[in-house]
Structure formats: structure tokens, C-alpha cells
Amino acid sequence: MNQVPGDAENAHSSSVESCPSLRDVHSINPAQLMARIESYEGREKKGISDVRRTFCLFVTFDLLFITLLWIIELNVKGGIETTLEKEVLQYDYSSSYFDIFLLAVFRFKVLILAYAMCRLRHWWAIAFTTAVTSAFLLAKVIISQLFSQGAFGYVLPIISFILAWIETWFLDFKVLPQEAEEENRFLIAQDASERAALLHPGVLSDGQFYSPPESVAGSDEDSEEKQDSEKPVV
Numbered sequence: 591m592n593q594v595p596g597d598a599e600n601a602h603s604s605s606v607e608s609c610p611s612l613r614d615v616h617s618i619n620p621a622q623l624m625a626r627i628e629s630y631e632g633r634e635k636k637g638i639s640d641v642r643r644t645f646c647l648f649v650t651f652d653l654l655f656i657t658l659l660w661i662i663e664l665n666v667k668g669g670i671e672t673t674l675e676k677e678v679l680q681y682d683y684s685s686s687y688f689d690i691f692l693l694a695v696f697r698f699k700v701l702i703l704a705y706a707m708c709r710l711r712h713w714w715a716i717a718f719t720t721a722v723t724s725a726f727l728l729a730k731v732i733i734s735q736l737f738s739q740g741a742f743g744y745v746l747p748i749i750s751f752i753l754a755w756i757e758t759w760f761l762d763f764k765v766l767p768q769e770a771e772e773e774n775r776f777l778i779a780q781d782a783s784e785r786a787a788l789l790h791p792g793v794l795s796d797g798q799f800y801s802p803p804e805s806v807a808g809s810d811e812d813s814e815e816k817q818d819s820e821k822p823v824v
Contacts, residue, residue: 641768642705645760649701652753656694659749660687663742684734690746693723697754705761711769716761723754 638646664673677686697719704715727747730736736743 638706638709639765639769639772641765642709645757645765646702646706648760649698649757652757653694653698655753656691656746656750659742659746660691663687663746666740666742683730685736685739687736687742687746689726689730690750693726693750697723697757701757705765711766713758713762713766716758720754720758724751727751 661670664670664677667673677688681688683689700715700719704710727750731747736747
């Protein structure tokens with residue numbers, strides 16, 4: 591006999607538990623949602639996210655660091671002018687570091703064009719630059735005679751290889767996922783604001799509220815004292 595009420599109670603509790611999203615939608619604050627949407631729109635108007643700007647700064651650091659190491663290598667070998675003429679005008683694949691510098695310039699131009707100017711949201715551009723860098727450096731290390739020229743024969747190829755792969759990791763695991771997450775949050779907030787507008791059509795805006803002007807402190811007491819003073823004395 592007690593089984594039917596128990597089943598009814600269980601069904602009622604399950605129906606209540608199955609509607610948490612409806613309660614969440616009813617508890618949405620439209621002002622907070624609009625503020626969040628405006629913040630996302632402000633980020634879109636900036637044109638480039640903070641994490642993408644950091645990536646572009648790291649790409650610039652890659653170029654400047656390789657350039658600095660190459661200039662140091664030119665000085666070590668006996669002066670910039672003499673060594674520069676030997677490595678650039680009399681370029682030799684097996685002994686020159688000029689091509690590693692050009693490789694850094696190539697990465698900088700392609701990545702800045704793709705991810706700063708065109709604002710791509712795909713990994714194909716950095717995959718191309720990393721593949722070209724890796725293949726070129728591996729071939730240069732195998733074929734050339736860089737290891738016989740001292741420490742820079744090890745330093746420049748290794749650092750160039752490491753920087754290229756750090757850029758790939760940073761874009762693939764930081765920039766693109768974070769921007770996709772922010773875009774999803776914006777879409778969810780926008781959808782929630784539309785639901786809140788449908789569920790609360792009568793919500794008053796800030797301009798529809800009216801607050802009477804505050805009365806001056808002590809004005810009631812002054813009026814009472816004035817009335818008492820105006821009464822005739824018996």
C-alpha cells in the first residue's frame with residue numbers, strides 16, 4: 591500500500607533534479623551577462639589577444655637572439671667586415687652561418703604575417719616553418735663542417751632548432767586553445783543573455799527606475815517648530 595506514494599515521491603524528486611538548468615537560467619543576472627559580453631566584444635575590437643601578442647613577441651625574440659649570436663660569431667672570427675664579406679659575398683654552405691640567420695628571418699616574416707596581420711587560427715603556417723627549419727638544420731649539420739669551427743658550430747643550429755619547436759608548442763598548446771575557449775565562453779554568455787531576456791521580459795532597465803530626491807536632514811523638525819511658533823499664545 592505504501593509503494594505507490596513512494597514511487598510518486600521518487601518520480602517527483604527525479605523530475606526536480608532533471609531541471610537544474612532551468613533554475614540556473616532563472617538565476618541569471620542580465621547585468622552581469624551584458625557586462626561579460628561587452629568585455630568579450632572589447633577583446634575582439636582590440637584585434638589580437640594577449641596570448642597571441644605574447645607569441646608574436648617570442649617570434650621577434652627568436653629573430654633578435656639569432657641575429658645577436660650571428661654578430662658575436664662574426665666578431666669572434668676576426669672582425670665584422672671581413673667575416674661578413676666572407677660569409678655573405680663568398681657564401682659557402684659548409685662553413686657559413688649566414689643561412690641560419692636567413693632561416694630566422696624567414697620564420698619571423700611568415701609567422702608575423704600569418705598570426706599577427708592575417709590572424710590565422712590554424713597551425714599550418716607554423717607547421718610549415720618548423721618543418722623547413724628542422725629539415726634545413728638537419729641537412730646542414732650532416733653535410734657541413736660546422737662542428738670543426740668551435741662552439742658556434744653547435745650553438746647556432748641547436749638554439750635555432752629549439753626556438754622553432756618552442757614556437758610550435760606555444761601556438762598549438764597555448765594560443766589556439768585559449769582563443770577557442772574564450773570564443774566558446776562568449777557564445778555561451780550570449781546564448782544565456784538571450785534566454786534571460788526571454789524568461790524575464792519585464793525586467794526594468796536602469797532608466798526606468800525612479801528615486802525621489804532626498805529630503806534635507808532636519809527639515810521635518812524645522813517645519814514642526816515653525817508651526818508651533820505660529821500658534822497663538824492663550
